[in-house]
Amino acid sequence: MKIKTHLLTTAAALAAGTLFLAGCGKPADAPTTTEAPAEATSTPTETAPAETAPATSTPDASPSAAGAVNDEPKQLNLFCWSEYVPQPVIDAFTERTGIKVNVQNYASNEEMLQKLLSGGGQYDLLQPSEYIVEAMIKEDMLRPLDLSLIPNIKNLAPDFRALDFDPGNKFSVPWMAGTVGIVVNVEQVTDPITGFADVFQEKYKGQIVVLDDAREIVSWAMAANGLPMNDITDENIEKIRPTLQSWLPLVKVYDSDSPKTAMINGDVSLGVVWSGEGALLLDQAPEKFKWVLPSEGTHLFVDSLVIPKTAAHPKNAEMFINFILEPEISAMISEDFPYLNPNAAARALLTPEQLANVASFPPDEVIAELQTFKDIGEQSSVVDDMITTIKIE
Amino acid sequence: MGASATSGLGTALARWRMPSGPQLQRIVFGGWTIFVFAFLYIPILILIIFSFNESRLNLQWVGFTTQWYEKLFNNAILVKAFKNSLIVATGATILSTVLGTIGAWMMYRYRFPMRNALNLLIFVPMVMPEILMGVSLLILFVNMHLQLGYTTMIIAHTTFCFPFVLVGVQARLEGIDPFLEEAAMDLGATPIQAFWKVIVPYLMPAIVAGALMSFTLSFDEYIVSLFTTGPDSQTLPLKVYGMARKGLDPQLNALSALFVLATITLVLFSQLTKKRT
């Protein structure tokens, strides 16, 4: 009998403790709190002022935004790339507004889209790349932005207010832009590397890390074969197949989350990675790493914040967008993730070293030449299949 | 004196024989066990040691510090994820224990028509690959228009946990005195009272083992969670996986050290409670 009493007390303590902890945490969404005994009851312990305006100390605080009454529950579900939203930014937002932010990550646009489409998860903010924004606008999946609630949008550089996939920022606000390029560990690799042809050589077999993104890899092969990278027809796919078949066996690691890890660990000495990852490596060890934009051509990507139509807290989402457009906040993002910052006011706050980082900020004339990805619909599955096939050949 | 020492040695030498088969086997197996334990524990020890290391890299010892533990406790994401894991694991454990115990007893006690089919069905979640379970449950939840979150997680975790409780209780039931329940009822108990006051105490070891197993499985579950989580119910393994992908982070070392500590404490606790009865 003693075991039983002991266990019952422990179980009771566990259950009580869990309820307590759950109460301290996020209040569970109304539809999900049903029969499970350990379910949390909605008791938000943070008391925030009813009217929370993005009270900024900069002259950009607009009186109209301050007056907006936001009676949504103090929650924001953010679905974003891993390695893209700094925790200090999220914490600062929560501190200022009292809104708790739930973060879920993905490592590719396609993954994000699939999770959104399968309809299970409920997200307020997404961070798609330009070609996915294009597709989502076409399919009427996005909620138009109420720009009167986002006065800080004037901080964006003019180029980023007139993007061809969403002119006038009706649905999206650019978060960061960047390129995909080559990073070289010059201590290990002494030959000059200027492009894909130099990277994918037999002698570097097993020393390469690339992004685990079929669309990306295919675009590099297209560029190397002189084909326009958005022209993903079945014909062109067959044309680039031999290139891919010669490239992929040389790759040691596929990683879109954090390709710099393999480079830092010394497991690889060459990488085709996001420009932000390259910039971080350059920052960490400038004598050891070098950044090169492939001579065959690369592309520009623009990741933006968008609000899906199914969002439950759209006003909170708009507050967050306005928040990150503040120059200091945007500079914080650049601090952790040195991509191409579209915020002109923020750029004024960056240090000369940051601005000189050639991975973060390519020369203007280079940017002008770069293309962005366009939506390719069902071909994305074909592309993914091909890469998987070649990986295992 | 010298004579007795040498004669003592002599006797010992005379007595020494080649270890017999079973003894030799015991020595060899024992040595092998030590080696395997080393294999199991050295990585964990390394994690723990380097959780106190000044440097970010798990390579050289630089200096002693507890900063990573501080960072860990202040890491709002991980703390929240830990709470979520606790909530889900506790919910799943309670449901699993109830389902498994009552289910096992009912199947033992009564002749239900589809018993063989039931046994097979129960076996399925135990061995089904987690990805299939995760994916099929996701399809179910989506079609039921259920919001992904705590509820779906607890349901999913219970589904693969309760068979362990059930099977464990079934095994224990094999050794039960068949007339135990009848004896209780002869003394005036209803079937429910007999179950609760007589059978359950007998089954306790199996129930406890099953509950512990459920909790552990649920707390450590990654794949099923990946498919059934909502944005606010991210559990610890999901966050840890993301961090592990990003590379070395001493906070993970600190986390694992705490895990091991918690496990050892629980084990000691259960040993102590056993001794008292």
Add this chain to the structure above:
Amino acid sequence: MAASAAAAPALNAAFERKPGWGAWLFMAPLLLWLVLFVVLPTLMLIMTSFVERDGLGRLVYNFTWENYVRAFDWKWLKILLISIWYAFLTTVICMVVGYPVAYFIGRSPDRFRTLLITLVMIPFWTSFLIRTYAWITILSRDGLLNSFLLSAAIIPEPLGMMYTPFAVVLGLVYAYLPFMILPIYTSVERLDGAMIEAAYDLGAGPVRAFSKVIIPLTRPGIVAGALLVFVPSIAMFAITTLMGGGSNPTIGEVIQKQFTSARNMPFGAALGTLLLVLFCLALWLTRARGREE
């Protein structure tokens, strides 16, 4: 013997009752749970494998065989075979490594047994992801093992151990070893000491006594362990991605990709259904074998 054998079922039969409505009531939760969360999802998975999807990845409910036609392509079968091979290696290594440990602990004196088996389980209770992560820090080119081997002048240059099949199998073995040790230990614990002594006394060498008598006696444990290791490790993908780097995709990774970046749920469901069929076959085979004995 025959009399008591006949008596036993008679005893049970007298004991087991036909369920009344009360019993059905108490049985209902379990039945409902099984139907709702085991049978139904599986049926839905199979159903999803027969539908189409649109350009964006949403399901379009038209019946089609195309997913299965696609699945029966050599490339997927190759990946499946590789995954099975990894799982097989893992199982065999776990068996060889784990059996002596399970036997040693099972035959240890009572007071040590619980302690030792608990020591085996403690790593299991620490998150498998974290333990896998530990191996990454050990096996990296700039990691601990290489530093040690270099400083001890055992190797001239660091070894590339990460992101290889070796790393994948190591990660799998490390994760699943306790699942092999525990069932075998249970079997060993139930062995009759007298029978073991008899085996050795019968004059056969210790090796033959062990292999011809003891191992067969612990067969249920070995089979259970093999099942608990082999089956889950075929479709495991988290460990294989972390340790393997993505260049050796397993069937689990492929299926997971269909539900994420490839946006092709029906195809993923088809692959999943085929995998399920394989498992049912394997399960049925082991049960059929068991009945022969």
